[in-house]
Amino acid sequence: MTGSVTIDSTSLLIASSLVLVSLYLSYSQKLGIEKETVVSVVRAVVQLVIVGYILEYIFGLESPLFTTLLLLFMAFNAAYNASKRGKGIKKILRISFCAITTGTVLTLSVLVFSGTIAYEPYQIIPVSGMIISNSMVALGVCYKQMISDFKNRREEVETKLSLGADILPSSIGIIRDAIKTGMIPTIDSAKTLGIVSIPGMMTGLILAGISPMEAIKYQIMVTFMLLSTTSISSYVACYLSYRNFFNSRKQLIIFK
Amino acid sequence: MPLLDFQDVSFINDGKTILKNLSFVVEAGDYISIIGPSGSGKSTLLRLCSHLISPTGGNIFYKGVNMNKYVPTELRKSIAYCSQLPYLFGNNVKENLDFPFSVRKMPFNEGRVKELFSLFNIPFTFLNADVQNLSGGEKQRISLVRTLLFLPEVLLLDEVTSALDAENTRMVLNAIFTLNRNGITILWITHNPEQSKKYANKILTLEAGEMKSLEVLK
Incomplete structure (x- = not known):
């Protein structure tokens, strides 16, 4: 593999015309999502520009403390977003933050202590970004599944409660299903890697001039770490949140 | 001291009054038939007894102690509830029958299951049957067996014979009456007036969430 790809601002501007295709389709099909599309594009550009500047600054700092603080900030934002899917569950923000942080810390520890990556901002931050965003998505799916299951499987839970069971054995089926649901997108995407999709990270490395054989090593690492982090985060989140579907008298509360 | 003591109990859900100012007592050994039109609050009353919900007004006392003072899991082992559906x-019947044992951290007692299967006329081969393949009546009887694996002090039954044929209904009624004679207090929701009078010593009538009468028969 030779040279890497660079994009100048003019090329980027021309590429932005692709957004017009989306806007035209929305307008002609009366989808009514033109405003949302424009807002999302503007947000994406502004956020990425800001992140670009911040990352350049942080990479230059080479401060482990600052890197850690940034990771915590990312985890908090992810937790905040995931918690929106669990509206009504008590302490959901705290639970989400705890789940995402646990998944991230454990996964990063293995990667750093095994020497796969170094605790340097230019390695830790992008890798953590992938870990944290996957955890966020997994948690959102878990919460949605739990809320719907506690509603739809009320009879099952109350039958078990009325047989004298505590809240954990009464909810275990729901907890397991929610963890499974949270992990399925990651498992499915791992199954189809290279067949259906060339993932973003691998594409990025290849575009940057890394040989495909080298790029797949990174992708394999990413696949392992995403599997690990989604399972840990989903597990922690589900086991911490199921209690909040019950009151202190071990009675099932149904969210509206 | 009454076994269950309802003092001015109300239950409001989503702004709708389901039960209003209910006051009555259940003595140990009572066999109470609960009757009333659909939507009169019968099932809610049993759910309150089983502590699956708590009153929004008033108090329920069990053996003289407010229900809220009991450990809920222990209370529900004493007051067993068998729902209408x-x-x-x-996956299978055995999983259901093993559950009450696992809740009590006890090994599965095949002998006890056999005894109850024979009482409710269920072939023992049903133990490994897929729950999806059972009829409504079979499910009702298995559900009764599951509730009775450990004998409670109070048995709450919500139309548990609604899916049974005449012969099985008679068999279940006799079995429940035998349990009552052995000291278990029964609260039974039924739509069958004949059934309600045959075994019960009291009939509680609900109407639009209010207690219309508590008739003592025997």
């Missing part, structure tokens, strides 16, 4: 979980 029996829910069998898991």
Whole structure:
């Protein structure tokens, strides 16, 4: 593999015309999502520009403390977003933050202590970004599944409660299903890697001039770490949140 | 001291009054038939007894102590509840019958299951049957067996014979009456006036969430 790809601002501007295709389709099909599309594009550009500047600054700092603080900030934002899917569950923000942080810390520890990556901002931050965003998505799916299951499987839970069971054995089926649901997108995407999709990270490395054989090593690492982090985060989140579907008298509360 | 003592109990859900100012007592050994039109609050009353919900007004006392003072799991082992639509979980009947044992951290007692299967006329081969393949009546009987594996002090039954044929209904009624004679207090929701009078010593009538009467028969 030779040279890497660079994009100048003019090329980027021309590429932005692709957004017009989306806007035209929305307008002609009366989808009514033109405003949302424009807002999302503007947000994406502004956020990425800001992140670009911040990352350049942080990479230059080479401060482990600052890197850690940034990771915590990312985890908090992810937790905040995931918690929106669990509206009504008590302490959901705290639970989400705890789940995402646990998944991230454990996964990063293995990667750093095994020497796969170094605790340097230019390695830790992008890798953590992938870990944290996957955890966020997994948690959102878990919460949605739990809320719907506690509603739809009320009879099952109350039958078990009325047989004298505590809240954990009464909810275990729901907890397991929610963890499974949270992990399925990651498992499915791992199954189809290279067949259906060339993932973003691998594409990025290849575009940057890394040989495909080298790029797949990174992708394999990413696949392992995403599997690990989604399972840990989903597990922690589900086991911490199921209690909040019950009151202190071990009675099932149904969210509206 | 009454076994269950309802003092001015109300239950409001989503702004709708389901039960209003209910006051009555249940003595140990009572066999109470609960009757009333649909939507009169019968099932809610049993759910309150089983502590699956708590009153929004008033108090329920069990053996003289407010229900809220009991450990809920222990209370529900003493006051067993069998709902109108029996829910069998898991894949097979055995999973359901093993559950009450596992809750009590006890090994599965095949002898006890056999005894109850024979009482409710269920072939023992049903133990490994897939719950999806059972009829409504079979589910109701399995659900009763599951509830009775450990004898409670109070048995709450919500139309548990609604899916049974005449012969099985008679058999269940006799079995429940035998349990009552052995000291278990029964609260039974029924739509069958004949059934309600045959075994019960009291009939509680609900109407629009209010207690219309508590008739003592025997």
